[in-house]
Amino acid sequence: MTEAAKSNKAPRTAITPTREENFPEWYQNVIKAAEMAENAPVRGCMVIRPYGYAVWENIQKHLDAMIKAEGVDNAYFPLLIPLSFIAKEAKHIDGFAKECAVVTHHRLEANDAGDLVPAGELTEPMIIRPTSETIIGDVYSRWVQSYRDLPLKINQWANVMRWEMRPRIFLRTSEFLWQEGHNVFETHDQAEADARRMIDVYREFYEDYMAVPGYIGAKTPDERFPGAIETYTIEAFMQDGKALQGCTSHNLGQTFSNSADIKFLDRDGTLKHAWTTSWGLSSRTVGALIMVHADDDGMVMPPKLAPHQVAILPIVRDDADTDKILAFCDELQKQLAAKGVTARTDKTEARSSDKMWTAIKKGVPVRVEVGAREIAEGKLTFTRRDLGKDGKKTATVGEFLSSIGGVLDQMQKDMLDRAREKMKAMVTDVASLKEMRDFFAGEKIGGVRIDYKLIQDSEEFEAIKKDFSVTPRCLPFDDEGQKVIVAKAY
Amino acid sequence: MTEAAKSNKAPRTAITPTREENFPEWYQNVIKAAEMAENAPVRGCMVIRPYGYAVWENIQKHLDAMIKAEGVDNAYFPLLIPLSFIAKEAKHIDGFAKECAVVTHHRLEANDAGDLVPAGELTEPMIIRPTSETIIGDVYSRWVQSYRDLPLKINQWANVMRWEMRPRIFLRTSEFLWQEGHNVFETHDQAEADARRMIDVYREFYEDYMAVPGYIGAKTPDERFPGAIETYTIEAFMQDGKALQGCTSHNLGQTFSNSADIKFLDRDGTLKHAWTTSWGLSSRTVGALIMVHADDDGMVMPPKLAPHQVAILPIVRDDADTDKILAFCDELQKQLAAKGVTARTDKTEARSSDKMWTAIKKGVPVRVEVGAREIAEGKLTFTRRDLGKDGKKTATVGEFLSSIGGVLDQMQKDMLDRAREKMKAMVTDVASLKEMRDFFAGEKIGGVRIDYKLIQDSEEFEAIKKDFSVTPRCLPFDDEGQKVIVAKAY
Numbered sequence: 001m002t003e004a005a006k007s008n009k010a011p012r013t014a015i016t017p018t019r020e021e022n023f024p025e026w027y028q029n030v031i032k033a034a035e036m037a038e039n040a041p042v043r044g045c046m047v048i049r050p051y052g053y054a055v056w057e058n059i060q061k062h063l064d065a066m067i068k069a070e071g072v073d074n075a076y077f078p079l080l081i082p083l084s085f086i087a088k089e090a091k092h093i094d095g096f097a098k099e100c101a102v103v104t105h106h107r108l109e110a111n112d113a114g115d116l117v118p119a120g121e122l123t124e125p126m127i128i129r130p131t132s133e134t135i136i137g138d139v140y141s142r143w144v145q146s147y148r149d150l151p152l153k154i155n156q157w158a159n160v161m162r163w164e165m166r167p168r169i170f171l172r173t174s175e176f177l178w179q180e181g182h183n184v185f186e187t188h189d190q191a192e193a194d195a196r197r198m199i200d201v202y203r204e205f206y207e208d209y210m211a212v213p214g215y216i217g218a219k220t221p222d223e224r225f226p227g228a229i230e231t232y233t234i235e236a237f238m239q240d241g242k243a244l245q246g247c248t249s250h251n252l253g254q255t256f257s258n259s260a261d262i263k264f265l266d267r268d269g270t271l272k273h274a275w276t277t278s279w280g281l282s283s284r285t286v287g288a289l290i291m292v293h294a295d296d297d298g299m300v301m302p303p304k305l306a307p308h309q310v311a312i313l314p315i316v317r318d319d320a321d322t323d324k325i326l327a328f329c330d331e332l333q334k335q336l337a338a339k340g341v342t343a344r345t346d347k348t349e350a351r352s353s354d355k356m357w358t359a360i361k362k363g364v365p366v367r368v369e370v371g372a373r374e375i376a377e378g379k380l381t382f383t384r385r386d387l388g389k390d391g392k393k394t395a396t397v398g399e400f401l402s403s404i405g406g407v408l409d410q411m412q413k414d415m416l417d418r419a420r421e422k423m424k425a426m427v428t429d430v431a432s433l434k435e436m437r438d439f440f441a442g443e444k445i446g447g448v449r450i451d452y453k454l455i456q457d458s459e460e461f462e463a464i465k466k467d468f469s470v471t472p473r474c475l476p477f478d479d480e481g482q483k484v485i486v487a488k489a490y
Numbered sequence: 491m492t493e494a495a496k497s498n499k500a501p502r503t504a505i506t507p508t509r510e511e512n513f514p515e516w517y518q519n520v521i522k523a524a525e526m527a528e529n530a531p532v533r534g535c536m537v538i539r540p541y542g543y544a545v546w547e548n549i550q551k552h553l554d555a556m557i558k559a560e561g562v563d564n565a566y567f568p569l570l571i572p573l574s575f576i577a578k579e580a581k582h583i584d585g586f587a588k589e590c591a592v593v594t595h596h597r598l599e600a601n602d603a604g605d606l607v608p609a610g611e612l613t614e615p616m617i618i619r620p621t622s623e624t625i626i627g628d629v630y631s632r633w634v635q636s637y638r639d640l641p642l643k644i645n646q647w648a649n650v651m652r653w654e655m656r657p658r659i660f661l662r663t664s665e666f667l668w669q670e671g672h673n674v675f676e677t678h679d680q681a682e683a684d685a686r687r688m689i690d691v692y693r694e695f696y697e698d699y700m701a702v703p704g705y706i707g708a709k710t711p712d713e714r715f716p717g718a719i720e721t722y723t724i725e726a727f728m729q730d731g732k733a734l735q736g737c738t739s740h741n742l743g744q745t746f747s748n749s750a751d752i753k754f755l756d757r758d759g760t761l762k763h764a765w766t767t768s769w770g771l772s773s774r775t776v777g778a779l780i781m782v783h784a785d786d787d788g789m790v791m792p793p794k795l796a797p798h799q800v801a802i803l804p805i806v807r808d809d810a811d812t813d814k815i816l817a818f819c820d821e822l823q824k825q826l827a828a829k830g831v832t833a834r835t836d837k838t839e840a841r842s843s844d845k846m847w848t849a850i851k852k853g854v855p856v857r858v859e860v861g862a863r864e865i866a867e868g869k870l871t872f873t874r875r876d877l878g879k880d881g882k883k884t885a886t887v888g889e890f891l892s893s894i895g896g897v898l899d900q901m902q903k904d905m906l907d908r909a910r911e912k913m914k915a916m917v918t919d920v921a922s923l924k925e926m927r928d929f930f931a932g933e934k935i936g937g938v939r940i941d942y943k944l945i946q947d948s949e950e951f952e953a954i955k956k957d958f959s960v961t962p963r964c965l966p967f968d969d970e971g972q973k974v975i976v977a978k979a980y
Contacts, residue, residue, distance in 0.1 A: 050563035073540035
């Protein structure tokens with residue numbers, strides 16, 4: 001606990017502990033206070049509550065449109081993958097497919113004691129997809145026959161499972177939601193361009209919708225997706241200084257087309273193995289959104305992904321005014337809808353201050369109070385969530401309606417700018433491994449940037465990795481692959 | 491094979507066999523020719539191809555908006571259900587949870603021979619959800635505390651699994667996609683009203699978007715969802731005379747709130763068990779769409795659910811015209827998009843007649859041909875898929891653009907009208923069980939409608955059920971529960 005928090009003068013915060021006091025616990029409590037998700041009665045899994053799921057729906061809506069604009073179609077492939085498919089790929093799936101849900105029976109039967117037990121053993125066990133390269137590759141081997149069938153660009157929105165030993169809501173759960181794109185090309189260069197293009201689509205999505213910037217670049221060879229010849233990533237930094245891999249885009253070379261036998265008759269009349277890419281973004285993105293933007297009063301939603309952008313708070317001081325106030329709120333909500341702004345009126349019987357704190361904890365971008373006085377004066381008081389009391393303004397209803405679009409746009413922009421400032425401060429340049437060790441042994445949060453050559457084949461770097469639980473996050477494009485960022489990561 | 495088909499004068503059809511020759515095989519071939527789906531390399535599962543998945547996306551988009559308009563929020567619950575949850579409900583799940591995918595291990599390990607085998611046996615097996623009443627009920631038992639928490643209305647879009655012994659694409663697959671709504675209320679009457687309201691929402695969706703009408707009513711007690719006190723259904727009739735249950739809406743009474751212990755403190759200060767409903771519509775809906783609308787030339791898409799509503803077919807007779815024609819097509823596609831009409835230009839190198847047949851087999855509502863002559867004359871020829879050659883019209887580009895919206899609306903309406911005529915002809919009124927037996931022994935396709943009293947506790951009816959594989963489909967609302975429709979069903 002900080003001195004400030006221990007003192008009586010400590011400002012009241014809606015979330016305890018604060019970020020500084022205990023970041024992991026603060027994170028859980030922000031999610032709980034905003035009613036975004038909770039642990040499921042199934043080990044390692046989560047229930048995504050309506051307010052959290054609405055964020056995921058907005059992520060899906062916008063990202064899906066961006067993916068389709070790249071000429072990619074959606075499709076759906078089976079949840080279960082035969083063990084033999086995995087075995088074929090075993091060398092590529094080290095590290096995640098070992099821990100997976102294995103289906104071994106296809107029936108429940110009552111035994112002699114009357115208890116339900118598994119029955120109908122499968123001749124071949126199946127696993128719940130941890131990712132779909134193997135099964136999609138098998139299907140593609142039949143779809144792809146000629147260069148005329150290429151490029152083949154398909155995306156799937158799906159649930160996947162990786163048995164997690166240390167689950168954390170949104171960040172690492174046994175089941176999670178994601179999209180996985182699987183593209184096929186004639187040449188290495190087309191696949192490479194595609195993998196880079198898709199990481200740039202993700203960058204645009206992260207910056208423009210999530211208001212989350214990141215270090216964008218290539219993974220070092222040991223951190224690549226197994227089987228990939230290049231893995232590109234967006235590494236965002238959370239407020240506690242840890243990095244979070246926001247998504248990945250892989251150039252899979254001919255690895256998967258070799259093992260699944262995806263061949264095409266080329267323009268020159270010869271049969272060739274195709275070149276494939278895969279790229280994905282998952283529901284852990286919601287965890288990044290929280291850890292980048294939330295504060296000690298709870299969530300702060302970027303307007304473009306907010307389940308609703310305006311919270312209308314009826315302030316009823318005299319019951320006789322209730323109907324009039326609610327009617328006014330309904331009308332205001334309608335007028336906002338006509339402007340493309342989503343709003344929700346808090347019609348609960350809660351006290352006014354509780355309504356306000358609910359909206360704050362949920363991170364609704366703008367809240368507006370409507371009481372008898374406001375209606376009489378024709379003026380509204382509205383507050384931007386990210387600016388606190390400084391964001392409070394008074395305006396006529398007309399002014400409010402004509403300015404709200406701009407207010408939301410400005411908030412979206414400000415959130416990105418602030419996040420970008422924080423991100424830059426999270427990475428410290430170091431000139432040697434000695435400086436790197438000193439940095440991680442010190443108080444400062446975040447990661448370091450260092451010449452890539454200095455960590456290659458270095459025993460001291462391996463020691464630092466072990467001593468401080470840090471890993472190479474990426475070789476940023478901005479440094480043309482000459483430097484590497486090293487940090488702790490989620 | 492019919493006489494007509496055997497004769498040399500038989501008209502050429504794009505799909506063989508025809509509906510009359512072999513309906514089940516025709517169905518598979520329509521799906522194949524339209525590239526909508528195919529059998530997966532996993533037994534009983536399907537791959538939904540981009541063109542089929544785009545239909546499902548349109549179903550989701552429109553139905554989701556209708557569900558949200560009822561005040562229902564989306565959320566997401568876990569894929570896996572602990573065996574103990576199922577055991578608690580065992581009496582309700584007869585008939586579908588017996589055949590399910592059982593997860594017994596959470597790891598794959600190499601054995602001494604180097605083969606991957608299941609390891610890490612779970613202390614409690616889990617099943618992949620066949621439906622989510624049990625797990626959602628468990629979560630609701632914590633969410634629902636007071637009457638203030640009610641009504642609680644939540645929907646989930648998800649994949650589910652029921653191990654199918656005789657799988658058929660879209661209609662009956664081990665894994666399928668659906669939405670399942672789970673609502674909670676204070677009283678029996680509210681739950682009953684909700685179950686009826688949701689079947690009416692489905693009716694509206696079926697009629698307005700799918701252009702598929704149905705007989706709407708209650709299931710007889712033996713056909714209800716296990717545990718439900720009422721199950722409402724839409725029974726559509728396919729072109730072969732079999733019924734297909736299009737969706738269901740259940741009043742679950744207090745069955746699931748009793749077993750999951752969903753209790754609330756009522757307004758009178760006493761603790762009561764809540765009343766719940768559940769309602770779902772699945773990807774088998776796409777199968778109904780095909781079996782109601784497709785003809786011997788392939789699929790016919792209702793314009794509101796068509797992946798694209800207009801197929802633009804460039805007719806290139808002289809290579810020198812290619813660029814000009816394609817530019818014209820692009821411009822036309824843009825102008826259609828500006829009118830809210832989705833179009834796709836066939837830019838493949840296929841022959842003109844092949845392009846036409848591709849559009850026909852995919853059931854694109856309107857196809858328009860663009861060649862050098864059309865451009866020179868400023869006139870287009872367009873054809874409605876459902877009218878065949880009679881639907882061919884010529885118009886200037888301006889006329890085409892201003893009339894296309896109306897053409898699509900009219901086609902949507904005509905498809906519903908035609909389907910309604912067919913549906914009516916599918917049900918024959920009978921006055922006795924003798925007449926019923928004669929009907930099913932005869933040549934006429936479809937089902938019968940009979941006084942409900944006549945089949946209750948009737949040994950002869952049980953014999954008819956067995957002899958002709960028919961079942962009571964529903965007690966239509968229109969007959970106020972006095973009559974029952976009996977038919978074969980998918």
